[in-house]
Amino acid sequence: MLAVTILGNNSALPAFDRHPTAQIVTLDEFLFLIDCGEGTQMQMAKYKIRRSCIQHIFISHLHGDHYFGLIGLITSMGLLGRELDLHLYAPAPLKELIDLQLRVADTTLPFTIHFHPLGDEGVLVRHEKFQVSCFRVNHRIPCWGFRFEQVRAPRRINPEKTLQHEVPSSFYDRLKWGENYTTKDGRLILNEWVTDPAPKPRSYAYSADTSYDENLIDKIKGVDLLYHETTYLKDLGERAIQRFHCTTHQAATIASMAGVGQLIIGHFSSKYEKLDLFESEAREIFPNTILALEGVSYRV
Amino acid sequence: MLAVTILGNNSALPAFDRHPTAQIVTLDEFLFLIDCGEGTQMQMAKYKIRRSCIQHIFISHLHGDHYFGLIGLITSMGLLGRELDLHLYAPAPLKELIDLQLRVADTTLPFTIHFHPLGDEGVLVRHEKFQVSCFRVNHRIPCWGFRFEQVRAPRRINPEKTLQHEVPSSFYDRLKWGENYTTKDGRLILNEWVTDPAPKPRSYAYSADTSYDENLIDKIKGVDLLYHETTYLKDLGERAIQRFHCTTHQAATIASMAGVGQLIIGHFSSKYEKLDLFESEAREIFPNTILALEGVSYRV
Structure with missing residues (x-):
């Protein structure tokens, strides 16, 4: 979790x-x-x-x-x-x-x-x-x-299947990390027959x-959730640059280029009392915000 | 104020x-x-x-x-x-x-x-x-x-009275600080005739x-309002000593000995969720708490 x-x-x-x-x-x-x-x-x-x-x-x-x-x-x-x-x-x-x-x-x-x-x-x-x-x-x-x-x-042991294929419990730890098992009489028991995938x-x-910086993309590539600051709405791009911060569109662009799951x-x-526009502006570029x-x- | x-x-x-x-x-x-x-x-x-x-x-x-x-x-x-x-x-x-x-x-x-x-x-x-x-x-x-x-x-000028006694406005500043006025023909105008007392x-x-310390008394003697800490209720006198703090009774004793107006x-x-006992205990010694x-x- x-x-x-x-x-x-x-x-x-x-x-x-x-x-x-x-x-x-x-x-x-x-x-x-x-x-x-x-x-x-x-x-x-x-x-x-x-x-x-x-x-x-x-x-x-x-x-x-x-x-x-x-x-x-x-x-x-x-x-x-x-x-x-x-x-x-x-x-x-x-x-x-x-x-x-x-x-x-x-x-x-x-x-x-x-x-x-x-x-x-x-x-x-x-x-x-x-x-x-x-x-x-x-x-x-x-x-x-x-x-x-x-x-x-670790993959999850399926106790019913390990019993059925006669895999000894001493081998369970190796099963968890993906190894196949070979029985004494030489039969190959494939790992996926006796384990369930890991979450x-x-x-x-x-x-x-952070200011808008595409160097960030490699460092966060593919994460399931990215927190990115949006100090300003999209119309304050100049101020964002001066103060090393980002706008909604900039954050969403980074999220999009980095292929993250959610932003x-x-x-x-503190200029802004209401936050609705932050969400809607970012979603113009990256909907899952x-x-x-x-x-x-x-x-x- | x-x-x-x-x-x-x-x-x-x-x-x-x-x-x-x-x-x-x-x-x-x-x-x-x-x-x-x-x-x-x-x-x-x-x-x-x-x-x-x-x-x-x-x-x-x-x-x-x-x-x-x-x-x-x-x-x-x-x-x-x-x-x-x-x-x-x-x-x-x-x-x-x-x-x-x-x-x-x-x-x-x-x-x-x-x-x-x-x-x-x-x-x-x-x-x-x-x-x-x-x-x-x-x-x-x-x-x-x-x-x-x-x-x-400064005392307060009473404009009606200064007019009546013919005190010139150029003398008002001296009136405020308590001086009497002498007219050109030598009559003495007492300050209290033409001004009201200062608040x-x-x-x-x-x-x-602070821990309980009677040396404090001289330093706060007679103030209209005294803030004194009461970190503990009266039963924790020992702990108050160890931690250089005071109990309700100790604070109220200082207030009483110093003759302050209100405590x-x-x-x-943070041991105490409710504060009622602080007030009632202090009032046992110093009612105006x-x-x-x-x-x-x-x-x-």
Whole structure:
């Protein structure tokens, strides 16, 4: 199971009760936090996200609307007596900031933060069930996107068929990963006779704050769900370029060229009270587009 | 006019939709912000406080629930194009933190912050209408309280009486400050014949986070309204000592010994969902006690 829950869908200036960027990615029993704008811990409380279950936090870049809520979240985890390690993947200067904030408060956390500074593109977390990798995007300051992928899942043993073909249970692990079985008397038992296909692995890419950049396409190609920012409607293309952001048409063009399954758009400028046009404009280019709405979980 | 608007009344861990500490002091046409926990800018939007009118911000100490919202507020002021200078009175390390946060974001504010590090007790802002001073309180890390006082207001000219006694308007300014007038033919016109008394100057003291400390009494003596923290109910006196906080009875005892007009209590622990007992317990010692409720303005 892979899903994305939106905690904040606004750009830098909070407005119309929309909050700065934060998302929860749920991958089976794991919770990941992407970005952590001011008020994220309150949004988590509102939408019943369990802080204690988060082991990995990814911060795309050091504009405040993507991280000002992090120190509050970390401090609260400490006040709640957390002991579980926390892995933090973020631009390097964030470590200095957090250390300074804890020092001036004379606070020692009861848990360990493993700080992983973002640098080269590549895999950040490798697990038997999933992997998370990062890639560079084109913003005013160094900025990274994140790609969450379920890895190939094991095929499912069909117990009735394995019994019928007399495959010993000691061979099940090899069956799960696709091997055929040869019986003692030399008969070949094809894997697909005794197993069912693995569920299709799913993928999600979060491309953070970015200007229109076709270099992004290779990095997100074919994901099932792409989050791409649309700070502006299509008529503000000039402003989007100046501020290293995107319009609806630009995001939808990237989604289309990358052949993604679905596009989810967010990071709406506080210029806009209503969001309807974001959806309709993006759909002019890429019909399978949805709005990132706060408090909603989108199943990939 | 002197009033206090509560934006956050909770202690460190946000809970039950209560927010960390922040208050607006309104003094005639001036707005002051005291402390700025995470989410203060959202609370300001909710309660229609105009950020642009704030020229002075006072931060009591560097525990996060008293300042984590400051950098977001400052950044938003910048995004909104503020040009007015901002005066920030806070423990010295906050400057380093803000500078670092602006630097990593590659942000230059369009307005000037005048940073005034807190140190000695005394007057911070002196204006013809008011003064703001700071005093030390007893907390786990260096911590300051703030005292807002209207200064002696000018007496009010009674135009009918000045006309009747033939006092020239060129003498009005001296009348306002209490002088008598002598006519050309030597008659003495007493000030009280031609002016009405000035309104009584009002005062408010915010004693921040503090343990029970009778040294506080001299610093807040006789204020019209005292804010004193009551993190705990009266049965948790031991915990209050350990954590440099106060109980209801302790806050009310200080208010009583200092002879203040009214006590307003806040900084409620997230242990407590309901606040009724805070009020009733404090009133056992100091009857004129009220709860600090978010979104409410208390006229001094």
